[in-house]
Amino acid sequence: MTRTLYLISSAAPPARHVPVGIRAAQARGWDVCLVLTPSAHRWAVEDAQGELEELCALTGHPVRHQYKLPSEADVLPAPDAILSAPATLNTLTKWADGHADTLALGLLTEALGLPVPVVALPYINAAQAQHPALTRAVTTLRGAGVRLLLQDQHEPDGFVPHQPKHGNVHAYPWDLALEALPATP
Template identity: 35%
Template sequence: MACFTRSTPPVRLNSGPVEILLVICGAGPLRDVSTLLDQVLHRGWKVQAIATPAAVEIGLDVQAVERQTGRRVVTSTAIPRTATPDGIMVAPATANTLAKLALGIRDTYAAAVLAQAVAARIPMVILPSIKKVDLDNRVLPTHIKNLRRDGVQVLIGEPDGLEPTNASSKDGPLPSFPWHLAVSAMAACIDPAEAKIRPPRRSKLPKSFVVTISLAILTMAIVVAQTRKRG
């Protein structure tokens, strides 16, 4: 699904380097957000990070993010943003952030920015860090469905999203968070040429059609054989 492109291609808002707004939420993978930043910056994109209060509370290394991006991490309106973004990435995203965005709740600076971005139809990709149990309740899947209906790309499920599990770090090391999914999806939102090209599915022919063709081939073979015999 392409972000906010429906019937028309996306329009870049900036003439210079791609400007990405990265919203970092209070989920465990944030401790490895430098990996995401490496992948984004490697593309030549500029990044402005916004941290939710929960992200700061659970230990986001704000100074490390600032060193990597060369820009201050925004946590409130007291710190001005640098530019209007071409696209927004929310990673890692929590179930709480998904619910707020779906319901239009703007109780934090980050939540307000995201709500405004949906209204402004700025391309947005969300890479959640949630457990399978969160999806077993009908509430969160409904929020995700509504966000997708609004044009937001939520990377959960096939073909380009992650598959949540109930695994815990208490049971042993967890697999690396798939940051690359967000980067690839964002690239496809900004530039459709970046989108993965999948081979078209082969349509299955009706059985009746297959039987008819088979009988026709058999009949033709019999006719040819009889003609040769007469000759």
């Protein structure tokens, strides 16, 4: 039986390489549904000709980025797990504060009240990691049951923030996040 993974990607450089994460999840037996933040969606539309169509073909599902109308049917199956990757400072802090002003944040905030495992793999730089709102967000999200993969005493193998302007998107640890998800049957 295939299980459904919602991959929620924020506008950080690894989002430009989201097919790597999708293929890795599919290789582990997940049916992947991609949800983009509005900025990540803009990147896919404006920066890459045909990228949205390629992502739809890769997942077999529409790529969602905005709320549907109440009269419209859901086009994605219900998730068995949720992965927020890459998760930006903006996504993490707004999520922790309960904001739901985008579809991506709405799904993430709702997930905290559902019996669904949630993993978050950040992509932030060392300067952003010093912002006081991050510590509060990490504490809040972990307290709500999110497996937040940011390197510290709780996640010694988690994501290590890079120096500003020196991130390596090719080294983004998609496998770390996928290993944190429950095994598929």
